[in-house]
Amino acid sequence: SAVISQKPSRDICQRGTSLTIQCQVDSQVTMMFWYRQQPGQSLTLIATANQGSEATYESGFVIDKFPISRPNLTFSTLTVSNMSPEDSSIYLCSFRGLENIQYFGAGTRLSVL
């Protein structure tokens, strides 16, 4: 299966700043996803990113807070904007493979002070 890499792997940020997370797949994929995993919690889907169209956000997530880019079939970014301590989480990207299997990156561990 394709390899997916994500960076940075972790970061510590000040409140009010923004962080952009990058996700790279080594082959072309149609659908990519961004998830949030809050401390001790399960994964929550933030949005689905298709190349050439606006990202589709889940309830409770908005573009102004989590802008997403999908410039081509191998790459996507998620920005966490105007961060607060409540944004401290693990952010994961994934892509959809055959049989609806999703393959995940290693995640970005974000701490906001």
Next chain:
Amino acid sequence: AQSVTQLGSHVSVSEGALVLLRCNYSSSVPPYLFWYVQYPNQGLQLLLKYTTGATLVKGINGFEAEFKKSETSFHLTKPSAHMSDAAEYFCATTSGGSNYKLTFGKGTLLTVNP
């Protein structure tokens, strides 16, 4: 809408003992079911999947799961636990086809005692 319930947020076993992690699903259509594992400070890795066909599916690292429609269950088992199995395990479901969104359970933390 699909949903997944994982019974037990924390399971502790001795090395060499049977591992049983429970997952029940709710779906109005035949589900696709997955188990993922998350090792400390890592992303999610697919352990095994059920889509159609044989109801007993085998995955990596000696794990297997059985799809039981009558019980709406997809429990994960391993005959003999190893220290390296200590991790968080997530059950997930999607209805397949054009419905690609994964719904995850809350996870079960497995600890293995020497």
